[in-house]
Amino acid sequence: MNRLFHRNSFVYLLISLFILLTGFIYELFSHGIYSMSMIYAYTPTLILGTLLNAVLERLKAYAPGSITKQIWHCGVATVTVGMLLNGIFQIYGTANKLLNLYYIIGPLLLATAAILYLTKDRNVKEQ
Amino acid sequence: MKKYLIAVVYTVLLALFTLYTVMDTFKAGTSTDFDLPRTLAKYTSTPTPVPALTAAPVVTATPSVAASKSETLTPTPTPTATPTIEPTWSADGYIDSNMSVKISRYREYESDIYVVDAVVNSADLLKTAITGVNKRGDYIWDYVSNISNSYDDLIISINGDCWKHKTTGYSIKNGVILRDTYTTASNGFITKEEPRQETLVLWADGSASIVKEGDYTAQELIDKGAWQLFNFGPALINDGENVAKTSFTTVDVANSRHPRTAIGLKDDLHYVFIIVDGRNGSTNRGVTCSQLAEFGMSLGIKYLYNLDGGGSATLYFQGEVLNKPCRKEGKIGEVTVTDIVYIGY
Numbered sequence: 089m090n091r092l093f094h095r096n097s098f099v100y101l102l103i104s105l106f107i108l109l110t111g112f113i114y115e116l117f118s119h120g121i122y123s124m125s126m127i128y129a130y131t132p133t134l135i136l137g138t139l140l141n142a143v144l145e146r147l148k149a150y151a152p153g154s155i156t157k158q159i160w161h162c163g164v165a166t167v168t169v170g171m172l173l174n175g176i177f178q179i180y181g182t183a184n185k186l187l188n189l190y191y192i193i194g195p196l197l198l199a200t201a202a203i204l205y206l207t208k209d210r211n212v213k214e215q
Numbered sequence: 216m217k218k219y220l221i222a223v224v225y226t227v228l229l230a231l232f233t234l235y236t237v238m239d240t241f242k243a244g245t246s247t248d249f250d251l252p253r254t255l256a257k258y259t260s261t262p263t264p265v266p267a268l269t270a271a272p273v274v275t276a277t278p279s280v281a282a283s284k285s286e287t288l289t290p291t292p293t294p295t296a297t298p299t300i301e302p303t304w305s306a307d308g309y310i311d312s313n314m315s316v317k318i319s320r321y322r323e324y325e326s327d328i329y330v331v332d333a334v335v336n337s338a339d340l341l342k343t344a345i346t347g348v349n350k351r352g353d354y355i356w357d358y359v360s361n362i363s364n365s366y367d368d369l370i371i372s373i374n375g376d377c378w379k380h381k382t383t384g385y386s387i388k389n390g391v392i393l394r395d396t397y398t399t400a401s402n403g404f405i406t407k408e409e410p411r412q413e414t415l416v417l418w419a420d421g422s423a424s425i426v427k428e429g430d431y432t433a434q435e436l437i438d439k440g441a442w443q444l445f446n447f448g449p450a451l452i453n454d455g456e457n458v459a460k461t462s463f464t465t466v467d468v469a470n471s472r473h474p475r476t477a478i479g480l481k482d483d484l485h486y487v488f489i490i491v492d493g494r495n496g497s498t499n500r501g502v503t504c505s506q507l508a509e510f511g512m513s514l515g516i517k518y519l520y521n522l523d524g525g526g527s528a529t530l531y532f533q534g535e536v537l538n539k540p541c542r543k544e545g546k547i548g549e550v551t552v553t554d555i556v557y558i559g560y
Contacts, residue, residue: 184240
């Protein structure tokens with residue numbers, strides 16, 4: 089069993105639950121104004137964190153190298169923060185073009201990490 | 216620590232950037248005048264009826280708008296007539312030769328309700344103003360009071376339809392098309408019952424209509440003499456008929472009680488603003504859209520349209536906010552918007 093994937097999967101699950109709860113509480117006090125961005129802000133951590141790590145663990149895949157791992161985490165964090173912020177702005181009734189940067193930089197970091205993982209920056213396959 | 220250097224540095228940068236974004240979004244701006252025209256100069260065939268004022272003073276001046284038949288937009292304020300009645304301010308209104316503004320206070324639906332009756336002798340005495348843009352081209356968000364203070368000849372103002380809150384949907388302000396796209400589901404009061412966005416058009420002759428997007432293009436509306444088009448919704452009263460639905464299946468916010476702002480028309484050139492306080496415990500509970508329509512009907516309003524409400528609901532008169540804007544439960548204070556509706560020169 090790959091401990092790294094197992095641990096990452098669990099930590100991401102906790103983060104997803106925390107974001108889900110935060111979004112739920114925020115929506116409770118939003119006077120009936122809903123934001124899909126806020127409601128689904130937990131999905132990046134759940135899909136790109138918990139589920140992906142669970143799949144990699146099941147596939148007994150190579151563990152990523154330190155740099156790849158950090159870039160991936162940064163990408164997930166960027167997208168998640170962007171969604172939460174977008175949700176807060178939507179519920180408040182405002183917008184900001186700077187939010188686009190989260191949705192550009194986040195996927196770029198994820199893509200970079202994915203390319204690094206698929207090409208070179210991975211550790212020896214753990215059993 | 217060194218092992219996680221990338222993550223640590225990036226987290227700090229992300230936090231700083233997020234803080235900057237939040238501050239950039241919620242700070243009130245300062246640039247407000249976007250140079251919208253303020254007269255009906257381009258409406259060459261505009262009739263200019265003189266309304267019967269409901270307030271005591273008698274209007275003796277005839278508006279001179281029809282004489283101004285320039286084809287170009289004139290952003291410079293141009294009084295529509297030389298006042299023959301001295302401008303008179305009071306705690307609950309204003310009057311001069313061209314307009315009569317009266318503020319009435321009601322206590323209904325466990326809420327304080329402010330009703331502004333504005334009888335004017337030219338449609339261009341009801342204007343909108345929008346905020347300017349910052350260096351990135353984003354529209355600045357500002358308080359109704361700040362925007363209002365930018366206009367010396369403003370008599371009374373309310374928040375508008377917050378046109379920049381949405382990215383789609385017709386928008387016409389002071390005879391200028393700001394946007395001519397159809398409203399999308401996430402942007403307006405589109406419901407299962409009414410899939411096309413309803414807008415309120417105030418015509419240059421002082422009348423009003425509820426118009427659905429797609430009935431006409433924005434340019435056709437301008438050609439027909441649209442002076443203002445408000446796009447928020449839903450429509451509450453149309454030609455004297457209560458059209459507020461008892462339930463908006465896809466728009467919960469219409470069914471719950473909130474602070475509200477609505478604009479309407481009692482008669483040609485007789486505009487009505489309604490501001491309802493809410494979100495303040497049992498002091499002010501706010502109203503549903505259906506209750507707002509019911510209240511408007513009781514006042515004999517012919518056309519009534521829901522504008523941006525919630526914390527945005529603001530009434531500004533004589534240098535002060537008369538109502539109690541409340542974005543969060545019990546937290547009184549103005550919130551920023553991108554446009555106002557006002558009576559003035």
